[in-house]
Amino acid sequence: MTTVRLAEESRHARAFERAARTYHDASRLQAEAARRLADLWPLSDVLNIKAERSSPLRILEAGAGTGHLTTALVQKFLAARSALDLPSPTRLHLTVTDLSSAMLDEARRRLAATFGDALPPDLTFVPAAAEALSRIPEVREKAPYDLISAASVLQWVADPAALFRDWAELVRPGGYVLVSVFGPDNLTEIRELSGGGLPAPEPNAWGAILGPDYELVTLECDTIVEHYPTPRAVLAQLRATGVNGLPVQECGETAQTTDASGNTSAPYPARTLRTRAGLAAWEDAYRERFSDADGRVTLTWTPVRFLARRTGN
Known part of the structure; x- marks a missing residue:
């Protein structure tokens, strides 16, 4: 890893450590993106298969932040299990990761407050970068996963194609990856005035970036304009x-x-x-x-x- 890349990761980590207490309430758009992302996953089909085999559903989340997507996935699991009349022992094993330990602490606190006793007991929090997951023992020991999810994370990853190759070691054949990112015109006002910003592929490039280990099932794009007083x-x-x-x-x-x-x-x-x-x-x-x-x-x-x-x- 180059000096520049190390500096980027360090700066990124510090920014999110500082933002851990403010992120959840401020990240309205990221929260909505997480909810819409969770809707793409055909969970009912997966749960029926898992119930037949009496095996737990295994999810790995990268860059969980304060738990927007984690919350949406747990809610979807509980609702689907109830709607399908599956036995309550149908289990969810959830491994939640983020580069920021402070973000994980917030996620742990908020998940406990939201779900109480309904929160799946097999819930593991691991401080780790998305790029490092295939090398983390606590992550590898629970593989293969039925789902690897990442909401508003991959824009920080230097080589997403390499990331997907690594994740192919962790997700089972027939399992899924569920991802939200931002397009190249994101924060266009900031880019036009101040330059910089994070490089982003065109939306139709993600199929090629995923590579031969995956089949693209669904791709959706939006443009959202927010308004501020100043x-x-x-x-x-x-x-x-x-x-x-x-x-x-x-x-x-x-x-x-x-x-x-x-x-x-x-x-x-x-x-x-x-x-x-x-x-x-x-x-x-x-x-x-x-x-x-x-x-x-x-x-x-x-x-x-x-x-x-x-x-x-």
Whole structure:
């Protein structure tokens, strides 16, 4: 792993450690993305097979954060088990992972508060990066999994194709991976003014990125425009959800969009926001370019979600 990549992962981890207490309530869009993602998984079919074989349902979640997707998956499991009139001993083994220990602590607390005694007892929390899961003993010992899920995580992964190859060792043939990411036009307002941002494939590229180990089953895309009273409120929202942990260059600056001559093409690169004058100029430009008819400013998200089936017998 290069020095730059280590710096990126360290910055990313610190951003989410700081945001652990604010993330859950601030991440409205991520919560909705998690709920819609869970809807893609054909759980009833899987549970019928598991009940016939008297084997537990095994789920591995990467980058769980404070538990938005975890909550949605547990709710779906409990509802499906009840609707199918399966015996209550039909078990769920859930392994929840995140790079941030603080995020996992929040997830553990919130899951206990939400489900109480209904929370599946076989619930394991493991601090780990999504890229490292195939090398973690606590993760490997419960493989193969029926589902590996990751909501709003893969945008932080440098090589998603390599990640899916690693996960192929953990998910059973016929099992699923369930993923939500963001498209290349995500946070377009921030990109246009300040450059940087995280690289993202076009939505139709995910089938090729998954590779021969998977068959793409479902792919969905949205464009969601949020409205805020001020540009400063946009920044506060991004900080509250840890999105300020963007890739960095070796010099420590936020990575910028550059032209062929190496010049920054964004009019207000991140370093200009460190001064009052620079921040004020950035806010003025944001209002001028991205105000709506009511005088609020916009922030655009482009969520992408997909379900893929592990090939093989």
